[in-house]
Amino acid sequence: MFSSINIFGLKRSIFLPGLFIFALIVASLLIPGLSPYSEDIRGAVHFEESNLSPSFSHYFGTDAAGRDIFTLTVRAALTSLGIGFGVVILAMFIGTPLGLIAGMKGKWIDEIIMRIVDGFLAFPPLVLPLIITSALGPSINNIVIGIAISWFPWYVRIARSQAIVLKNQDYVLASRSFGGSSTHIILKHILPNSLPPIIVQASIDAGYAILVAAGLSFIGLGAHPPQVEWGLMITQARAHFLDQWWTVTFPGLFIFMTVISFNLIGDGLRETLNLNNREE
Amino acid sequence: MLKIYSISCQRIAFIKCLFRTLFTAMFVILISCSKDHRNEREPNTFVFVTYDDVKDWDPGTAFSLEVLPLSNMYELLLWYDATGDDPVFIPGLATSYKQSPDGLQWTFQLRKKVKFHDGEDFNAEAVKFVVERNKSLGRGASYIWNVVRDVRIDNSHQVTFILNEPAPLDRIVSSQYGAWMYSPKITDIPEDSLRNGYDGGTGPYRLKKWIRNGEIRLEKFDEYWRGWTLQNAFSNVNIRVVSEASTRIQMIKNNQADYVTQIPIQLLSSLQDVKDVKVEILPGWVNHFYLLNTKKYPTNDINVRRAIAAAFDRESILRYVYKDVATRPVGFIPATVPLASSPDSLIEFDLNYAKHLLNKADLPDESPEIIFSYVATSEEYHLTSLMLLDNLRKIGINMRIQPGLWSAIWEKAKYIDTAPNIISMAWWPAYASPSDWLYGLYYTQNPPLFNLAHYSNPVMDSLIAEAWKNEAFHPKNAQNIYKEIQNILIEDCVAIPVADLQIWAVYNSKIHGIRGNPAYNTLLFYNLARSG
Amino acid sequence: MEPPLITLSNISKTYREGKTEVKALENVSLVVNKGETVGIIGESGCGKTTLSQITLGLLKQDTGHVRMIDENGKKLDEKLFYQTISSVFQDPWGSLNPRMSIFNSIAEPLVITRNFDKHEIKKRVYQVIDQVQLNTELLDKYPHTLSGGQRQRAAIARALISDPTLIILDEPTSALDVSVQAQILNLLKDLQEQNNLSYIFISHDLPVVMYLSHRIAVLYRGQIIEEGSSTDLMGQQIHPYTKQLFSSAFGKNKLDKAILDEVLDSSDQKVGCIYEFRCPEKLTQCANEAPNLIKVDSGREVACFLQPQKQTETK
Ligand SMILES: Nc1ncnc2c1ncn2[C@@H]1O[C@H](COP(=O)(O)OP(=O)(O)O)[C@@H](O)[C@H]1O
């Protein structure tokens, strides 16, 4: 369904942040083989080298346990991006079908689904992931579940509003006039056409998910050693950052750049995908 | 298809994102630097910043961080001064005391014209009341009174303690927990009020206000019997709870605090050069160690416990984490505590040996998981956990780290189901004797209070009791028994000693009167003053 | 005479949204015979699309019924109904799914019935695109790369693929350029001859309707006010509204646009003739009494008090 998107037609606004994310994934996969400090990824400590400032042997310096911050920061991208993708995929998988069904069927089905959704949305943004992860116990998987559960309502809403608009499109009416069933119409017509705004939302949310996960890890609800995750790195270094600025700056910078990148990709996708619409 | 987003929406969304991200990035910095602008520094207010709050305001049962405010609100019959080479007892609420030749009767002359903060007179009846109430409550450090059979009121200001067996009662009445003298009027106070902050002492400061997890405000007690003669003494003391170490550092650097505790030792060197900040190492009787749960799988297996001890790289931790604030432990009791002795040897760091021990354990699990709990406010524990995690990984044990607030991890550690396998522990004694460590930590307790290793050994129990009996008149015997006990602890591998700590006092250099007395893990505000 | 292919009898439809009600169709009856094109002419908003959607089964009428019968006079079951009747919509931008290739769009009716294998579908698609004179290279393309005319050809191909007997064409050319319009109209005419199709041809454009239709029904505010063969109607219009339509379409005065935009809702429940307030020839009774649709000649019906009486007199 994306064959209509021409890679070379992608806006530069997608290209650069996309390249950053791609490079980050590649680097995080390769770093265990390339870094002389790859042991640190598994939790090795070298107290004799603790709190070294950035240098040619340690690009981002070392932390209080003597671990190479460059290696850890790059590797942490894998965890953090995994969380980001995990959250949006899960939220999309829960939210989109519900939204499409609500929008297509209307009436009491719509009513019930939207009541539930509004119930979820009644919580202040960070409270639900907090409650869910503290109930399920601190771990990365639970963070993903916690954030996804509190975010899927947004996907329900987008999918629903798409379905409501799309179900009256002529091609849907035509399909119905040929005897197309609801399932056929949802799968062939409504879903493919409602995906662009959902994907735009997902790419923006992927960034925020990383941010929220970092926040939860920061307060001890997420990753735990020896896992490497940006939020956790910042927590562990937070007593030190006044004297050893590099300990929190680099993970922080990577969170920042990743979130911004996903946001730019989202914006770029929005423009690119809109090219296919009649309102050029 | 509907165009959901307009251009302006996109911009707003982007700017929002930018701000949210920036905000979150700043969040860390903000919470670390958060300044309380309401707090205008008054010259006669002393600001003490600590990392956790008081849990128990009852002077008869409090047995933890309460020592800081309570030792300023309450007084003892005698003070134990361990600053010099020969410890001496200093008169407190008792002016003098003498013991019978058999050591079974101790008579104390009580200070006259002393009033409790609630207006009651301090007298013989109050002393009898305190001892009997603490004994009957049976919580906290009440065990210190176990040897006392009766308190006899000789006259309004003289009491005689009648003991079951000879014991060094002067050390007991100068205990830093469980020996505070408080007003008998406490029985009129409803439970609720006790829980929300109570003060019935005779000390120089009285409780003015308590904001839970925020601040304890003390004000000077005008009718304090010693009087207020010190120039520039503090009429108010604010004890503030700040859990972030970096915030505490900021506060001392910015002159928002006069004294801060629990500064990560690795960061002390950077504070030494800061103007107006003084870092002083004072003698202390505090040690850090890790208790190994003897009842919970897989540390219920002695070989697993020994393997963990052998995987514990104490030397690195001492050298790089505790630096010169701590000394190498000789046993389970700080070396400078009177009558302290040491076991024959400690289990030393040896990964091969650890691996060998683990194989001997023959566990059903290929790679067993153990849980390590520590007080999150301590950077030293945190770094130690990373060291142990790494070493245990090398011998094939998965360690799961659970940092938490002391109150939370303590509560969990009391019950086998929720207890971790390893828990961080810092100990300072109620009274200065090895038996305090041993009785508090390794004597059979059901349910456990501080015996978080869930260790129970009848031989150990009787040895601890016997050593204690010998302390008063056969100190050499006592010392030998303490050695024997510690050999058993090594043998059973109940705990891993890490460091004998000194007190690292970080305070404003204008403050005078800070003196280290290892017998009391507190700061006596009455002696302090601010210069210029 | 063969029975009619499809019969609509007394169809009424009112849209309700909250409190507002829009009476879109009232008591509309229509028959279409085999091989015949019935044109439906009316201003925008008069209910043409509503009628086509009810005929297609996309919309449920409030009253009345749609009946389709096979050669033996039996009512068609649902599946056969969908294969027998088909449609082309007004807007070739909206009637093709932008995320579906032209091939898949054209093949969709066959895929839905599931009776065909891949090979058969492909064969059939090539047949119909040949009929609508569409280049095979376009099959892999997506709608947004096609021109309006190409898209409408694709939509017609889709309508043809299940080999229907009746195609409902709802303004199939009104969104197209004039030059393309002519091509499409000719194509439709050719297809009708080749395949012996029946059309319901809906438009607001009278010359276009006249060009294609054998019979024409004039729809005004949800009611048929005049019906007759195109030649009869061209020769003589009875209803004043029809007259106005013809005169504005073939050169003379334009229709008053402002009046066209008015919406008929239930609040202005008129007792009299619905055309009364615009009628240049109204009688006094028109305000109080609504004229019925009356047969005035063979194949000629009209709802007006004026001429019908004369016509019946002469009869
Ligand atoms: N779904 C709907 N809800 C409410 N009113 C509608 C709806 N569809 C059409 N209408 C109204 O019904 C009338 C007839 O509409 P329609 O059949 O589309 O007319 P036409 O196709 O002749 O332009 C119009 O007044 C229109 O506004």
Ligand SMILES: [Mg+2]
């Ligand atoms: Mg229409």
